[in-house]
């Protein structure tokens with residue numbers, strides 16, 4: 001079982017090297033603004049995942065499996081690879097979809113996943129940029145161990161190689177899908193492909209800074225290998241353009257120690273979500289906000305009630321189930337935007353704040 005993880009890790013390393021070399025030879029790293037802290041965080045996180053977290057999870061599954069259900073060890077070793085492979089991949093990916101979505105909608109898990117979205121440049125290593133605890137709690141890594149324990153080692157190895165190709169490919173600056181959109185016959189084919197697997201354009205939209213660019217949706221496109229879960233659960237946004245601004249709005253740029261070791265290490269910056277005692281507080285008030293807008297311009301209205309820049313979104317909704325509302329001004333002038341977040345005509349004030357009991 002552990003031999004299986006070693007082979008897998010070497011193959012994943014090979015995929016990373018191929019994408020890394022492609023990025024280098026394509027000149028993608030020439031003008032990089034990545035800091036030493038960025039590299040350290042990504043390479044360090046990858047190394048710890050491969051050398052410690054995954055093997056330890058495999059050992060834990062093996063030990064627990066032999067203790068609790070010893071008869072199930074290698075139970076499916078005679079089952080067809082062609083049955084085990086899709087079962088492994090579909091269960092693995094739906095687990096990861098759910099976990100990834102939880103990491104965007106739950107405050108504690110968001111803090112573990114936040115380092116991934118701090119990256120202001122995409123790249124072959126970015127997919128491994130998360131807090132260490134994020135990986136320890138990741139259900140699909142445990143599922144990988146369980147499938148291997150049950151005798152599906154080959155399906156796990158082949159499945160994870162395919163999955164890593166898609167995931168590293170969707171984070172890489174190589175953007176393998178971009179030239180295909182320009183060729184009519186391949187463009188039609190890509191309409192089918194992007195509805196099955198996650199393409200770079202689909203995933204870049206998830207990393208875009210804000211919905212205001214008309215391309216990005218940081219609160220959508222949660223899929224990892226397959227885009228089918230986003231379509232099933234209504235979180236898919238299909239685009240063939242790539243956002244120019246990546247990362248987080250108002251990122252206080254904490255160092256890699258707090259980003260990787262949270263909650264064991266906290267940021268010393270009180271403005272950081274990773275600092276001790278940091279709380280997002282309600283910033284709603286009853287009176288609507290009168291704001292000057294320009295015809296045709298897009299604005300992002302805060303729906304979560306925690307923005308420090310009311311009535312507009314400042315990214316504080318990350319780690320909640322709320323998403324900002326994008327709207328376009330239809331005329332020049334002053335409009336009244338809801339600030340109590342109770343309106344039924346969002347983003348505009350409908351006087352809900354005046355109703356009794358509100």
Ligand code: FES
Nearest residue numbers: 302303304313316
């Ligand atoms: S800060 Fe984005 S919705 Fe409130």
